[in-house]
Amino acid sequence: MYAQLVETGAKRVKSLEEMSPEEREFQLKIDAETKIEAKNWMPEGYRKTLIRQISQHAHSEVVGMLPEGNWVTRAPTLKRKLQLMAKIQDEAGHGLYLYSAMETLGADRDEEIDKLHEGKVKYSSIFNYPTLNWADMGTVGWLVDGAAIVNQVVLQRTSYGPYSRAMIRICKEESFHQRQGYQILLDLMREGTEEQKQMVQDSINRFWWPSLMMFGPSDDQSPNSQQSMAWKIKRKSNDELRQMFIDQTVPQLEFLGCTAPDPDLKWNEERGHYDFGEIDWQEFYDVLKGNGPCNKERIETRKNAIDGGAWVREAARAYAEKQQQKQQNAA
Amino acid sequence: MSKAMTQQEALQEYLLRLADSDMILGQRLCELCGKAPALEEEMALMNVALDLVGQARNWYEYAAELIDDGRSADDLAFRRDAHDYRNALMVEQPNGDYAVTMGRQFFFDAWHYFTLASLVKAPDERIASIAAKAAKEVQYHLRRSSEWVKRFGDGTEESHQRMQTAVDDLWRFTGEMIEADDVEQTLFKAGIGPNPEQLAADWKGLVNEVLTEATLTPPPEDAWMYRGAKVGHHTEHLGYILAEMQFLQRAYPDAKTW
Ligand SMILES: [Fe+2]
Ligand SMILES: [Fe+2]
Ligand SMILES: [Fe+2]
Numbered sequence: 001m002y003a004q005l006v007e008t009g010a011k012r013v014k015s016l017e018e019m020s021p022e023e024r025e026f027q028l029k030i031d032a033e034t035k036i037e038a039k040n041w042m043p044e045g046y047r048k049t050l051i052r053q054i055s056q057h058a059h060s061e062v063v064g065m066l067p068e069g070n071w072v073t074r075a076p077t078l079k080r081k082l083q084l085m086a087k088i089q090d091e092a093g094h095g096l097y098l099y100s101a102m103e104t105l106g107a108d109r110d111e112e113i114d115k116l117h118e119g120k121v122k123y124s125s126i127f128n129y130p131t132l133n134w135a136d137m138g139t140v141g142w143l144v145d146g147a148a149i150v151n152q153v154v155l156q157r158t159s160y161g162p163y164s165r166a167m168i169r170i171c172k173e174e175s176f177h178q179r180q181g182y183q184i185l186l187d188l189m190r191e192g193t194e195e196q197k198q199m200v201q202d203s204i205n206r207f208w209w210p211s212l213m214m215f216g217p218s219d220d221q222s223p224n225s226q227q228s229m230a231w232k233i234k235r236k237s238n239d240e241l242r243q244m245f246i247d248q249t250v251p252q253l254e255f256l257g258c259t260a261p262d263p264d265l266k267w268n269e270e271r272g273h274y275d276f277g278e279i280d281w282q283e284f285y286d287v288l289k290g291n292g293p294c295n296k297e298r299i300e301t302r303k304n305a306i307d308g309g310a311w312v313r314e315a316a317r318a319y320a321e322k323q324q325q326k327q328q329n330a331a
Numbered sequence: 332m333s334k335a336m337t338q339q340e341a342l343q344e345y346l347l348r349l350a351d352s353d354m355i356l357g358q359r360l361c362e363l364c365g366k367a368p369a370l371e372e373e374m375a376l377m378n379v380a381l382d383l384v385g386q387a388r389n390w391y392e393y394a395a396e397l398i399d400d401g402r403s404a405d406d407l408a409f410r411r412d413a414h415d416y417r418n419a420l421m422v423e424q425p426n427g428d429y430a431v432t433m434g435r436q437f438f439f440d441a442w443h444y445f446t447l448a449s450l451v452k453a454p455d456e457r458i459a460s461i462a463a464k465a466a467k468e469v470q471y472h473l474r475r476s477s478e479w480v481k482r483f484g485d486g487t488e489e490s491h492q493r494m495q496t497a498v499d500d501l502w503r504f505t506g507e508m509i510e511a512d513d514v515e516q517t518l519f520k521a522g523i524g525p526n527p528e529q530l531a532a533d534w535k536g537l538v539n540e541v542l543t544e545a546t547l548t549p550p551p552e553d554a555w556m557y558r559g560a561k562v563g564h565h566t567e568h569l570g571y572i573l574a575e576m577q578f579l580q581r582a583y584p585d586a587k588t589w
Contacts, residue, residue: 078404082388088377196583310368316482322485
């Protein structure tokens with residue numbers, strides 16, 4: 001998922017009795033699965049939590065263009081190049097669409113982007129990993145978009161209307177990305193040379209664990225989850241989502257003829273789920289704190305793009321004003 | 332080109348020029364991925380790049396059929412070296428600042444627009460149909476790039492400076508785009524492609540109109556022009572573009588699939 005460790009500001013969830021009349025009415029609406037719309041009253045904590053979550057998601061879509069942009073100039077065929085370009089364009093669209101949903105909550109896109117560039121807010125840890133070979137374009141689609149979908153399918157039922165609707169639209173495209181990514185890997189494994197097959201396995205080895213980290217820390221380490229669940233901003237716990245992802249992904253992995261870098265990964269008949277090894281949470285927190293392989297480069301690239309483009313936006317504003325002035329003078 | 336050039340040879344050569352220019356400009360725009368001055372521009376740049384690479388694929392496919400020597404569209408794009416590439420010098424120029432990016436786009440779009448407008452009427456149905464689809468896309472490209480030239484030219488002092496510099500620097504690559512050689516003359520006589528004189532006049536007319544509206548000074552009529560792309564003599568940039576773009580095909584020559 002693209003939003004990890006979203007702060008809610010609540011130490012514990014209030015009971016209905018402790019709530020003000022407004023809060024109680026709001027919570028009853030949530031409990032009845034009535035969507036909250038921008039014009040409706042909402043608790044400040046709810047609003048702020050959503051702004052944090054949606055902006056994290058939007059930032060992730062935008063930063064997520066960079067690891068793919070790293071290969072778009074080197075895509076091996078016309079078909080693959082066009083597919084990758086279309087995918088990247090979709091991700092930019094997701095970013096725009098999510099920033100709009102966020103702005104319905106009274107937040108400002110430019111301000112939120114400034115916070116990203118100042119390192120004050122997060123984006124998904126996964127995009128701080130480098131894309132080192134072509135197969136990564138397959139793996140990112142399959143595992144990264146795949147993990148995002150598992151989370152986002154559930155978020156289609158999130159309580160905030162504009163966010164829910166954004167998720168419905170975005171999910172369709174993410175599923176397409178996932179299938180396309182898997183197809184890249186499948187073609188390489190079926191018809192590729194030995195070198196190409198090694199490329200695929202190497203790519204899976206590098207992206208496996210970071211993809212599992214996309215769901216965020218274990219439930220007992222997620223202090224904000226309870227409030228987010230009560231508000232139905234979140235609908236399933238991190239561990240539940242992670243398990244769903246693993247259960248659906250392992251058969252696909254086997255179908256590829258590849259392996260995961262996890263000796264503890266095996267089917268558990270009793271649980272009806274795959275067991276898997278311990279995630280290196282130290283690595284996760286390091287990456288989140290800024291100490292991932294590409295954190296510095298990713299933010300630098302984004303910051304340079306927006307800062308370096310200031311004169312462009314300024315020119316567009318000045319021109320629009322002049323045009324308006326001309327029209328007024330003519331009238 | 333020798334006088335003995337057949338129409339068929341001219342056509343193959345011309346299709347490669349169209350394809351290569353689309354491809355290289357698309358590649359240049361891909362380099363800007365994640366680096367555009369605004370998120371809306373990120374979308375627009377990739378949109379234009381998608382159109383161009385899509386058009387390149389259509390032209391390459393047709394060229395590969397006509398050349399018929401066993402090479403595919405991908406082979407033409409990813410396995411030819413710079414001296415065999417036939418793209419305009421304009422499109423291989425680096426992205427520079429956004430004024431250069433948009434100036435380059437505008438000069439090319441204007442040429443592309445009038446060229447396609449005439450290819451739509453080609454007796455060769457394949458050409459006409461590829462051109463018809465492309466012409467719709469390029470109409471939008473041209474509208475967009477001329478808008479940006481005007482915004483920069485008539486925006487702030489800084490943007491005006493930058494745009495004027497971009498126009499002055501890029502101008503030397505415009506000459507060869509609107510000068511017809513044997514290939515274009517041969518095709519024109521066969522009813523394929525624009526009347527060379529008309530194309531030059533249309534291009535100059537539109538460019539002057541936009542530059543003037545943008546409060547920019549058009550470079551002098553007798554400015555020196557850089558030529559050579561039509562015979563494979565490129566600027567130093569193209570070799571690097573291809574080194575990157577063709578990397579996988581070159582590094583894994585045995586690969587049959589991607
Ligand atoms: Fe996305
Ligand atoms: Fe997403
Ligand atoms: Fe995606």
